[in-house]
Amino acid sequence: MKRKIGIDMDGVLADIEDHMLRAYQRETGILMTRDDIKGKAEEEVIADPELVKKIFHQAGFFRTLPVMDGAIEAVKKLMENYEVYIVSAAMEFPLSLFEKREWLAEHFPFISWRNIIFCGDKSIIDTDYLIDDHCKNLDFCKGKAIMFTAFHNVNKDHHQRINHWNDIHGLLKALETDELVMG
Amino acid sequence: MKRKIGIDMDGVLADIEDHMLRAYQRETGILMTRDDIKGKAEEEVIADPELVKKIFHQAGFFRTLPVMDGAIEAVKKLMENYEVYIVSAAMEFPLSLFEKREWLAEHFPFISWRNIIFCGDKSIIDTDYLIDDHCKNLDFCKGKAIMFTAFHNVNKDHHQRINHWNDIHGLLKALETDELVMG
Incomplete structure (x- = not known):
């Protein structure tokens, strides 16, 4: 699996x-x-x-967000080896729900609706890895936390970090090699 | 906890x-x-x-659903002893997202946005219990499955079942007593 x-x-x-x-x-x-x-x-x-x-x-705020540089290619490549779930804390802003769903359908049409989760608290989401920019999510996730660099987290140093989507494959490879070595 | x-x-x-x-x-x-x-x-x-x-x-279909008999009182009572999460496979029908959020705000205003999850596949949701009417969700859930009787599941017999919300407190008590006895 x-x-x-x-x-x-x-x-x-x-x-x-x-x-x-x-x-x-x-x-x-x-x-x-x-x-x-x-x-x-x-x-x-x-x-x-x-x-x-x-x-x-504001209507359209979430619908018109630009895609993070390198995200589409990186996610496509991740899907070759991993089951990818989109996990967004969208519930606080009900109007964002439809806009976020539409945004994903436009930019990430290759992700099935089965693999999209809009939630509040992410602590009940059980994945092997969570890539997120917020400690409030990463600190309580069940899997390995991977911090995506954002302005507000540059001074936090208690999680593995990537600064750009290009770095994800190398980090995952390193994490999984470590796991093999450590048993 | x-x-x-x-x-x-x-x-x-x-x-x-x-x-x-x-x-x-x-x-x-x-x-x-x-x-x-x-x-x-x-x-x-x-x-x-x-x-x-x-x-x-259809616009309004999910917004105008009647509340299941006894659900509001039962959920309120559950919240005294459990952390309750609403977990709905709403992602297949994007228009339902906002309607379902509004429906919950009207009928279950005491449930925080932090405790609402709209998803596709429920297999990555990790709760101690899942109350659901579909085997496709119950068969793969991480916690104990509790089937809520619906027309389409009356002939399925591989899960514990409740026929009405009034029965939930008794079943949970029985499950937890069993657990104590079995260690």
């Missing part, structure tokens, strides 16, 4: 960072760059929870 | 049987009763997959 990999959407398959900063600029007139926010927690970057909600509830 | 229970929606929290039969009658003019379909597989009851799709894609 193939091993199972859970993959997060926002910040992992979808490049939400720039999209969010542009939405913030539209709402406030304030321009922030990727460098300005590096190392800050999400709630520090936009300290007003109502504004965050407003942005995330 | 509280034990975790996963609970299905259609046929378990939501009484889809009658609702489906009425939709079928509207589409075809043919009246079937609950007795007519007892013991039949779903695909026998409506043999035309296109018609099934048409019904399930």
